[in-house]
Amino acid sequence: METSGTMDVRTVCLGMLTDGAASGYDLKKHFESTFAHFFAAGYGSIYPALSSLCEQGMVNCECIPQDGKPDRKVYHITAEGRTFLLKALENPTPCHKVRSEFLATMCFAHLMPDAQIEKVLDSRLEDCAYYTKMISEVEASCMQDWPPGKRFVAGFGKAMIEAMKTYVEENRHLLTEESASKSATG
Amino acid sequence: METSGTMDVRTVCLGMLTDGAASGYDLKKHFESTFAHFFAAGYGSIYPALSSLCEQGMVNCECIPQDGKPDRKVYHITAEGRTFLLKALENPTPCHKVRSEFLATMCFAHLMPDAQIEKVLDSRLEDCAYYTKMISEVEASCMQDWPPGKRFVAGFGKAMIEAMKTYVEENRHLLTEESASKSATG
DNA sequence: ATTTTATATATCGAACTGATACTATGCATC
DNA sequence: GATGCATAGTATCAGTTCGATATATAAAAT
Structure with a gap:
């Protein structure tokens, strides 16, 4: 037990x-x-x-x-x-797990049409925007009542979402034929 | 169905x-x-x-x-x-979920002794190092066989882990009494 | 008039996690 | 020469969680 x-x-x-x-x-x-x-x-x-x-x-x-x-x-x-x-709270090694159907899908991007890939990436960015907004809103409304831990956690979330957004924006071109043909012709 | x-x-x-x-x-x-x-x-x-x-x-x-x-x-x-x-693969909005006992623990950091918080943060950084190493190793051994999607996903993982590491290192001081007393006295 | 939103509790099947069980070989360690 | 561990391999199971749904009421919006 x-x-x-x-x-x-x-x-x-x-x-x-x-x-x-x-x-x-x-x-x-x-x-x-x-x-x-x-x-x-x-x-x-x-x-x-x-x-x-x-x-x-x-x-x-x-x-x-x-x-x-x-x-x-x-x-x-x-x-x-x-x-x-x-x-x-005494557990010194609490886990941090990611379960991403998004990344699982992207692993098989070569089986998908470009338009479909773009839609998936756009929806991911929308999701990022949603969470960024949500965290900012809860921060704005109750930050002053929060212990340092909750502030740390909110900042953590914003930092991770920002990193996700940046990575997707900067690397999405790698996933489409467009870039493949560009690198072939250029 | x-x-x-x-x-x-x-x-x-x-x-x-x-x-x-x-x-x-x-x-x-x-x-x-x-x-x-x-x-x-x-x-x-x-x-x-x-x-x-x-x-x-x-x-x-x-x-x-x-x-x-x-x-x-x-x-x-x-x-x-x-x-x-x-x-x-046609699902245009695949999810990306995080389940973090680490962040849940940090939400209640004010109930924990400083030494315990430090241990948790150190273990998180170790976990980051483990995954960074692991991704780099699989990249080194089979990157050339990979379709662009898998490269994107590996890069995504590394970027997120790097962001996590940076955030923890730069903000861990917010969680301990040490910083509280410092800001009170200084 | 009707739909949506909010308050509020509760259940259920399907899916998933983590641990364990079983068999067998080989290698190292004691 | 025995114990333990790693590797190769398949498989199950209890406990937990997920997502959807059901039930009930009322205020507010369309």
């Missing part, structure tokens, strides 16, 4: 709750904004995570009845939860 | 087989070297993927008996497989 060392969805939820009590819905919003560029999670992960944390006494659940709507379940971290979190 | 559009393990295996017939074991080596920095996959994904591709006629399996050892199963892509792959 491995109970420490992994920063899984459960542990990240626990961490988020150190900033104050919140519902699953609230946590989802963090996963969609601040955490979106490096740790996405959906309801299918968040709700079971909160249930499991509750069972194990890491959090307490406060059910707030609402008329018509289902109860709002607000979770509070417990002392046990804090201890567990600190233990999880 | 969604049969196209996703670059999952099955489709990537199929793509790898366009470079020539191979066994599951052979494919694993590609996942561990060339693809390691952006699309990891283990036997638990590869073998079921090949079985499923075989059932659907995307690949043919050639069983080569070996004395003592289990049969070596070499997979060849079929015409149907090629068609399927081209269809999968």
